[in-house]
Amino acid sequence: MTNLRTSPVATSATSSRLALLDVLRGVAILGTLLTNVWIFTAPGAEWGVFAQGTAEFSLDSFPAAVESLLRLLANGRFLALLTILFGVGLAIQYRSAKRRDEPWPGRYRWRALFLFAEGTIHFVFVFAWDVLMGYAVTALLVAWLLTRSATAQSRVMWWAAGIHVSLMVLLTAALVAADSGGGEPVSREVSDLYAHGDYLDQVKFRLDNMLALRLEPVLSFCLLVFLFLLGVRLFRAGAFGADDTGRRIRARLLLWGLGLGFPLSVMASLAGGDYFLLDRYVAGPLSALGYIGLIGLLTDRVRRTGPVLHSLICVGRTALTGYVLQNVLCMFLAYGIGLGLAHRFGETWRPWWVIGLWAGVCLVLMVGSALWLRRFDTGPLEALQKRALRR
Numbered sequence: 001m002t003n004l005r006t007s008p009v010a011t012s013a014t015s016s017r018l019a020l021l022d023v024l025r026g027v028a029i030l031g032t033l034l035t036n037v038w039i040f041t042a043p044g045a046e047w048g049v050f051a052q053g054t055a056e057f058s059l060d061s062f063p064a065a066v067e068s069l070l071r072l073l074a075n076g077r078f079l080a081l082l083t084i085l086f087g088v089g090l091a092i093q094y095r096s097a098k099r100r101d102e103p104w105p106g107r108y109r110w111r112a113l114f115l116f117a118e119g120t121i122h123f124v125f126v127f128a129w130d131v132l133m134g135y136a137v138t139a140l141l142v143a144w145l146l147t148r149s150a151t152a153q154s155r156v157m158w159w160a161a162g163i164h165v166s167l168m169v170l171l172t173a174a175l176v177a178a179d180s181g182g183g184e185p186v187s188r189e190v191s192d193l194y195a196h197g198d199y200l201d202q203v204k205f206r207l208d209n210m211l212a213l214r215l216e217p218v219l220s221f222c223l224l225v226f227l228f229l230l231g232v233r234l235f236r237a238g239a240f241g242a243d244d245t246g247r248r249i250r251a252r253l254l255l256w257g258l259g260l261g262f263p264l265s266v267m268a269s270l271a272g273g274d275y276f277l278l279d280r281y282v283a284g285p286l287s288a289l290g291y292i293g294l295i296g297l298l299t300d301r302v303r304r305t306g307p308v309l310h311s312l313i314c315v316g317r318t319a320l321t322g323y324v325l326q327n328v329l330c331m332f333l334a335y336g337i338g339l340g341l342a343h344r345f346g347e348t349w350r351p352w353w354v355i356g357l358w359a360g361v362c363l364v365l366m367v368g369s370a371l372w373l374r375r376f377d378t379g380p381l382e383a384l385q386k387r388a389l390r391r
Contacts, residue, residue, distance in 0.1 A: 006164075006202045012225070013324070019069075019313060020240050020242075020295075020296060020299055020317070021085065021088060021240055021301055022316030022317050023295060023309065023311040023312050023313055023314075024081065024085055024240075024292060024295055024314060024316065025085055025315070025316030025317075025319045026311075026312035026313060026315035026316035026322075026366075027078070027291075027295055028076075028078050028081040028082040028298060028319075029082070029315055029319050029322045029323055029326070029365070030312075030315065030362045030365065030366075031077065031078030031081065031317070032078045032079055032326075033324065033326045033358060033361060034073075034078065034084055034179065035071075035074045035075060035324075036068065036074075036078065036127070036129065036327065036360055037166055037330060037354055037361075038067075038071065038130065038354065039326075040330040040331065040333075040334040040335070040342065040357075041334050041341070041342045041350075041353075041354045041357065042342070043186045043190070043191045043342075043374075044186030044187075044190045044191050045187065045194040045196075045334070045335065045342070046127070046129060046194075046206070046213065047128075047130035047190050047205075047209070047213075048079060048186045048190070048191075049129065049247060050212075051276045053110060057072065057269035057270055062173060062350055063350065063352070066351055066355075067350070067351040067354075068269070068279075069244055069377065072265055072266070075265075075279060075280050076082075076279065076280035076281060076283070076284020076285065076287075076288075077261075077284045077285075077287045077291060077360070078288070078291075079131065079284070080223075080227055080284050080285035080287075080288035081291055081292065082131070082319075083131075083135070083227040083231070084227050084228075084230055084231040084234070084288060084289075084292070085161070085226065085231060086135055086139070086231065087227060087228035087229060087230060087231025087232050087235075088227065088231040088234065088235045089231075090142060090143060090146070090228065090231070090232065090242065091146070091231065091235040091236060092110075092235065093108060093234040093276030094143070094144070094146045094232075097181075099391075101383070104143070104146065104147060105140075105143040105147075105391070108139075108143050109140065109143070109388055111385070111389055112136045112137075112140045112143065114385060114388060114389060115132055115134070115135060115136040115137065116133055116140070116387075117134035117136075117138065118186060118324075118381070118385070119131070119132025119133035119135070119136060119292045120130055120133060122324055122327070123206065123213075123214075124203060124206060124207065125203060125333065126324065126327050126328055126331055127223075128206050128213040128325040129216065130215070131217070131323075132135060132323075133214070133222070134181070134217030134224055135224070136220070137217070137221075137369070138221065138224040138225055138228055139228070141225065142175075142225065142232070145229070146232065147309040148156075150316050153229055153232070153233075154233075156225065156229065157226055157229035157230065158223070158226075160222040160225040160226040160229070161222070161223075161226040161228055163222045164220070164222035164223045164281070165218070167222070167281050168184060168277045168278055170283050171180060171219075171275065171277055172275055172277050172278050174277075175274040175277070176189075176274045176275075181275075190205075190318070192207060194204040194335050194336065194342070195335075195336045195340065195342065195343040196336040196343070197336060197337075197346065197391060198337070199337045200337070202315055202337070204248060219281075223281055223285065226257045226285075227285060234249070234292075235254065237249060239253070239292070240296075246296070246298070250293040250296035250297065251293060251297070252293070253289045253290060253292050253293035253296075254290050254292075254293025254294050254295060254296075254297060255293070256286075256289065256290070257286055257287055257288065257289030257290025257291070257292070257293060258287060258290030258291075258293070258294070259290070260286050260289070261283050261284070261285075261287030261288075261290055261383040262283070262287055263281050263288070264278070264279075264282065264283035264286065265283040265284070265287060265377070268283060296307060306365075309368060311366035311367065311368070311369065311370050314366070314369035314370040314372075314373050315366055315369045317369070317373060317379070317380030318369045318373070318378065318380075318382060319374065319379075320379060320382055320385070321369075321379030321380050321381040321382060322365050322369060322379070323369075324381060325365065326361050326365060329361050329364065330361060332356070333357060333361075334357070341353070341357065
């Protein structure tokens with residue numbers, strides 16, 4: 001059996017990169033889209049998530065079962081995977097700074113602040129459920145924590161996990177006690193805003209409702225800290241390496257991540273919409289660890305880097321550009337300011353046209369990133385970030 005020591009995947013990137021990380025980033029970007037595409041195409045779009053976030057798992061019909069299954073596979077899992085990988089990237093930059101004998105966090109503070117600015121622009125003009133702003137704030141804290149002892153980092157990581165799980169349990173208990181019944185339907189005014197409204201009106205709506213639309217990174221801040229530090233810990237332990245140690249760690253992640261995460265997700269989904277927080281923010285991160293193990297296992301078995309795997313690597317190498325571009329494309333394809341597909345197709349062809357939209361945007365990202373990297377070393381936004389921070 002071919003493994004990562006001899007697999008072309010292990011040598012498809014430059015020596016300074018771990019190819020498995022690029023594959024995981026590519027999968028995380030496309031998987032995050034599988035979560036967000038349901039937001040773009042639902043009534044009320046970004047605001048509608050407050051109603052559809054409590055949607056119950058349904059087996060009433062074959063289309064409903066397909067949509068529920070895809071939501072189950074994506075909800076919270078790829079976001080957690082992306083967050084872990086961001087922590088891995090932070091660990092790599094810390095190691096590089098130490099090798100060059102540069103102060104830390106030093107210039108990394110500017111990188112995090114620039115990411116916050118990018119996230120703010122993305123939030124205001126593209127997509128309300130942006131993750132970049134939360135990542136930037138968390139990165140500033142974790143970058144400082146990397147200068148503390150391993151014991152201190154471990155304590156913060158597990159305290160953050162404990163606080164987060166406790167908060168999710170308490171909030172879930174409050175939802176169950178309140179018997180929310182699946183949330184309030186989206187108002188006609190908000191639905192029309194995204195189906196027919198003006199672009200500047202949508203921007204104004206995001207700004208007017210910023211507190212509510214920025215609630216997720218606040219509620220999940222302890223989770224972000226935990227996952228960042230977990231990414232650092234996994235990287236230092238060699239979880240993404242091409243040796244026996246890496247494969248052994250990934251095998252454990254596969255067993256424990258999917259063995260605990262998916263049963264918990266199924267139970268939370270079947271229990272009803274009031275248990276949404278446990279599914280997305282507790283079971284989701286557990287399942288993300290299993291995804292790392294599963295993707296690593298599949299990558300170990302690759303005998304040659306075909307076009308699909310090569311394209312995933314390219315998406316991973318242009319992850320920032322891909323994340324923003326997929327949301328820009330969905331905005332113009334789904335909203336009334338563009339093709340207005342969400343209003344044209346509505347619930348009639350759901351979920352098939354939504355799946356088609358996701359597949360089409362994924363194809364654009366995979367082909368586009370592969371073509372771009374034939375000529376350039378990094379993605380457009382990655383290059384802009386490097387140029388802006390260059391001294």
